[in-house]
Amino acid sequence: MSEWKRAVIAAGKRMLAEGVTIGAWGNISVRDEAGRVCITPSGMAYGTLTEDDIVVLAPDGTRLEGERKPSIETGLHLAVYAARPDCRAIVHTHPVYSTAFSAMGEDIPLFLDEAAQQLGDTVRTAEYxxxxxxxxxxxxxxxxxxxxMAxxxxxHGAVCLGETLDQAFLVSQVLESTARIYGLIRSMGGAFLPLSQEDIRAMQEFVKNEYGQR
Ligand SMILES: [Zn+2]
Known part of the structure; x- marks a missing residue:
């Protein structure tokens, strides 16, 4: 599990460096091919984590490796993995603009091309x-x-999913930039023009099948 643990530690440092959370808030996990979940420990500074601090759990939450108390949101991570077989990584952050919309209890629609391509569907705010x-x-x-995907x-904050940790980070960045632009549009007294469902689907197909150096 060493490689997975190192990936979680690196992601913790990245989360701090990108300013999407403060202190020890937020949490990160990955799921390997066998369904084992590596997750950050509860309330520890991201800059100091070592492989021994990462907790490894079976899909039902049984501890497999590590002595630390796992993240307080471990149940949430395991529930998302159980519900979403497409998800192999979860990043939970408190980014400013996304969190502002969460505090208003609002959803963020797919009104930009990049949001349509990466976020999968309207980003809804969960009930408190x-x-x-x-x-x-x-x-x-x-x-x-x-x-x-988010x-x-x-x-409180955002929960972003990916097939990989990099993908979950990309989702988190696209979500935050979309929230920022949404806030800007509204502060200008404007309203976005919606994308059609047909165009959204076409972009999602394109990204899945044709985009990049495949
Ligand atoms: Zn949180």
Whole structure:
């Protein structure tokens, strides 16, 4: 599991460097081919984590490796993995603009090309529940639905999914930039023009099948 643990540690440092969370907030996990989940420990500074600090869990939450108390949102990560077989990595952050929309209980629609390409579906805000509770995990899974790669936790932050950690980070960056532009449009007193469902689907197909150096 060493390689996976190192990836989680690197992602923690990246999360701090990108300014999408403060202190020890937020959490990160990856799932390997066998379904084992590597997750960050609860309340430890990201800059100091070593492989021994990363907790490895079976899909049902049974501890396989590590002595630390795992992230308070471990139940949420496991619930998302159970509901979304396409998801292999989860990054939970508190980015400013996305979190502002979460505090208003608003959804972020796919009104930009890059959002349509990367976010999968409207980014919905989950109903409020206290951090670390099974209710929050349930509300998060419901907000994600079968297709969205991200959701907002009301008055809290964002949950971003990916096939890889890099992909989950990309989703988190696209979500935050979309939230920022959405806020800007509204502060200008304007409204976005919606993309058609047909165009959204065409872009998603293109990214899946043709984009890049395949
Ligand atoms: Zn959080």
């Amino acid at each position: 529940a206290l951090p670390g509770t099974p209710e929050l995990a349930e509300n998060c899974v419901r907000a994600l639905g079968p297709r969205s 959701c907002l936790l009301r008055s």
